[in-house]
Amino acid sequence: MSARERILDRVRAAIGRRDTIDHPGDFEGWRPPPPAGEAEPAPVEAFRRLFEAAGGEVARVADDREAVAWLAEFASSFATATAGATVPESLRPALPGAPPDEAALGVSMARAAVGETGSLVMDARDGRRAQLLVPTHVVFVQEAHVFATLRDALRDVRADLPSAIGLHSGPSKSADIGQIMVKGVHGPGRVVAVLIAGSPPGNPGSPPR
Amino acid sequence: MTAPTRPNDYRAASVATLRDHPGVRDSVGSATRTFDAHRRQAFSQIEPEAWRDWARDVKSHALTHLDRYLEEAEKRLTANGARVHWAESADEALAVLTEIVGRRSVRTAVKGKSMLTEELHVNPHLERLGVHVRETDLGEYIIQLLGEPPSHIVGPAIHKSIDDCRRLFHRELGTAPDAEPDALAAAAREALRAEFLAADLGISGGNFLAADTGTVALIENEGNIRLSTSLPRVHVAFVGIEKVVPRLEDVSGFLQITARAATGQPIGNFVSLLQGPRRGGEVDGPEEVHVVLVDNGRTELLADDAAWEALRCVRCGACLNICPVYRQTGGHAYGWTYSGPIGAIIAPALLGLEEAMPLPYASSLCGACADVCPVRIPIPELLVHWREKAVEAGLAPLTETAALKAFTLAAEHPELYRTGSALLRWTPWKLGGRALPVLGGWMQEREPPEPSARAFRDAWKDGLV
Numbered sequence A: 001m002s003a004r005e006r007i008l009d010r011v012r013a014a015i016g017r018r019d020t021i022d023h024p025g026d027f028e029g030w031r032p033p034p035p036a037g038e039a040e041p042a043p044v045e046a047f048r049r050l051f052e053a054a055g056g057e058v059a060r061v062a063d064d065r066e067a068v069a070w071l072a073e074f075a076s077s078f079a080t081a082t083a084g085a086t087v088p089e090s091l092r093p094a095l096p097g098a099p100p101d102e103a104a105l106g107v108s109m110a111r112a113a114v115g116e117t118g119s120l121v122m123d124a125r126d127g128r129r130a131q132l133l134v135p136t137h138v139v140f141v142q143e144a145h146v147f148a149t150l151r152d153a154l155r156d157v158r159a160d161l162p163s164a165i166g167l168h169s170g171p172s173k174s175a176d177i178g179q180i181m182v183k184g185v186h187g188p189g190r191v192v193a194v195l196i197a198g199s200p201p202g203n204p205g206s207p208p209r
Numbered sequence B: 001m002t003a004p005t006r007p008n009d010y011r012a013a014s015v016a017t018l019r020d021h022p023g024v025r026d027s028v029g030s031a032t033r034t035f036d037a038h039r040r041q042a043f044s045q046i047e048p049e050a051w052r053d054w055a056r057d058v059k060s061h062a063l064t065h066l067d068r069y070l071e072e073a074e075k076r077l078t079a080n081g082a083r084v085h086w087a088e089s090a091d092e093a094l095a096v097l098t099e100i101v102g103r104r105s106v107r108t109a110v111k112g113k114s115m116l117t118e119e120l121h122v123n124p125h126l127e128r129l130g131v132h133v134r135e136t137d138l139g140e141y142i143i144q145l146l147g148e149p150p151s152h153i154v155g156p157a158i159h160k161s162i163d164d165c166r167r168l169f170h171r172e173l174g175t176a177p178d179a180e181p182d183a184l185a186a187a188a189r190e191a192l193r194a195e196f197l198a199a200d201l202g203i204s205g206g207n208f209l210a211a212d213t214g215t216v217a218l219i220e221n222e223g224n225i226r227l228s229t230s231l232p233r234v235h236v237a238f239v240g241i242e243k244v245v246p247r248l249e250d251v252s253g254f255l256q257i258t259a260r261a262a263t264g265q266p267i268g269n270f271v272s273l274l275q276g277p278r279r280g281g282e283v284d285g286p287e288e289v290h291v292v293l294v295d296n297g298r299t300e301l302l303a304d305d306a307a308w309e310a311l312r313c314v315r316c317g318a319c320l321n322i323c324p325v326y327r328q329t330g331g332h333a334y335g336w337t338y339s340g341p342i343g344a345i346i347a348p349a350l351l352g353l354e355e356a357m358p359l360p361y362a363s364s365l366c367g368a369c370a371d372v373c374p375v376r377i378p379i380p381e382l383l384v385h386w387r388e389k390a391v392e393a394g395l396a397p398l399t400e401t402a403a404l405k406a407f408t409l410a411a412e413h414p415e416l417y418r419t420g421s422a423l424l425r426w427t428p429w430k431l432g433g434r435a436l437p438v439l440g441g442w443m444q445e446r447e448p449p450e451p452s453a454r455a456f457r458d459a460w461k462d463g464l465v
Helices: A003-016 A043-053 A064-075 A128-132 A150-158 B007-020 B022-043 B048-063 B066-079 B090-103 B115-120 B122-128 B138-146 B162-173 B181-198 B224-228 B248-262 B298-303 B307-312 B318-322 B340-351 B368-372 B379-392 B398-412 B414-425 B429-435 B439-443 B456-461
Strands: A057-061 A081-083 A105-109 A112-114 A119-123 A136-142 A164-168 A190-196 B083-087 B108-111 B132-135 B201-204 B208-210 B215-220 B234-240 B270-274 B288-294
Touching: A003 B066, A003 B083, A003 B298, A043 A057, A043 A112, A043 A119, A043 A190, A057 A064, A064 A136, A064 A190, A081 A128, A105 A128, A112 A150, A119 A136, A119 A150, A128 A164, A128 B224, A150 B248, B007 B022, B022 B248, B022 B318, B048 B066, B048 B248, B048 B307, B066 B083, B066 B288, B083 B090, B090 B115, B090 B122, B090 B234, B090 B288, B108 B122, B108 B181, B108 B224, B115 B122, B115 B234, B122 B132, B132 B138, B138 B162, B138 B181, B162 B181, B181 B224, B201 B224, B208 B248, B215 B224, B215 B248, B224 B270, B248 B270, B298 B307, B298 B340, B307 B340, B307 B379, B318 B340, B318 B368, B340 B368, B340 B379, B368 B379, B398 B414, B429 B439
Parallel strands: A057 A190, A081 A105, A105 A136, A136 A190, B083 B288, B108 B132, B108 B201, B201 B234, B234 B288
Antiparallel strands: A112 A119, A119 A164, A164 B270, B208 B215, B215 B270
């Protein structure tokens, strides 16, 4: 008998005599209602608050044209850059290219974002090195792809999963040295999420119509 | 400081820690109070009781259907192109590494923080195989350089002060003796970056395993786990069989409640959701992914009609942070991988009751751990459960056994009880009390109350009460 069979047999013997417990259903993220007179923040606003609270930066642009202008301005202080495989040509910085482990700036396209947790949903098809090795990471995401809850975002990606999804919710940080927070320990120490408002949903990075 | 290697040494090890390393209590106390304050703040923003009910029920559901979900996870992972291994013991889990190291000519490995790989002693095994293995979590890196085991599930180096780190990094990485944490972290980043880029093998644990998609989920803040599981050609994830949950959607709840309970964050700054090796059309990622499903005593725990609930544990460390006993010494005194209240209730099943003694007694049963546990493990009840088992097995401390026997005898014989209670009332506690076992320790720092002049039973007889 294999280890697999022996383990499963012991599991079955152990749980066979025990009452089973039902799955309680979806995670609803139960929260107290907001103070009187205040509305629940919209997903984009919730994302901004949490991403900034976690040490990230957030920029909002009206459309792809503005995104291009924003990037030109932002990238001007960097020497070299790398861009993810799914970043459209227009959103690649006009800087000398460098491999991800040498580039000063990395630009990626997030598949989605999450209001509830302030997370960017990073797809392995965009390239993991460009998401992880650069000191400064710029991530574009369409506002139409900002989900209210993590549950809904995972439900959405479930239908089309790559080898890896990364949820990035702020810069790389650690408090392992004397409980003092430092940024940029392994991954990017500076991360900027750029929310693009005007683009049509379902087609990230496409030019405005 | 060398940590003991078995729980049996707990008493001597905790005395030695407090006597010889008073700074440990300061560092651990400060870190655990900070963790706990963050947890309280994070829980105040949600309805924690509803979250905890949900988390308890999903875990209990998964555990009472564990065979089904393990088989489903195996099927999905295999379809995703990952190789699934089943390991009954640490030796079987390590054999998976031996095979990979030989076949892929592995010379160097990078590791993300994982308690299970500590439990399995992965690092010494790899070193025996001639592999240079590097811990890449900053806290784990610090204690690896010092040759120490982790002292906390979430913050492995919380027993080290900033000055301890300064001295270490000055010696190992040539940083200035008074370097600030930013400079220390930058030096570590540079040293570790080179190791990431060169490593043949990446090793991780797994916080959760979603059965329906075959997804290994990992939580962190530094990005080192993402790097360890993305850069090397081969990735091996060691996952305890109890980590499986039914659906990827369930992971959405666990990522949040675990982060809130552990560090007070809405979610770890980096989460990896790993389905398998790099696919066609992807520009990078490992060519080979192995998932090792590890038993190593977990089915023993599952078979215990009370203690099986401990398998719900998500390793957030909240019970360590709140524990007045853990706070005195940190984790090393406990003598094995899992310290604090959770360690004390899983040790008897994972190590054997005799080997785990006296950990079920390393608690005042104050109940704070049960109040904070995000999956509602009845920790104090399980501590008592193992104490009962220890009494049955004749493993209970002699003083406790003798005291209980004496009380039983007295309680069954009214005359003896009366004489005994009179004797106790006239005992010169303040003079001789400190020499007594158990009570003596209590009296080191406290004034015993003055016994009343009359016994309750005499007052009762006289109609005074």
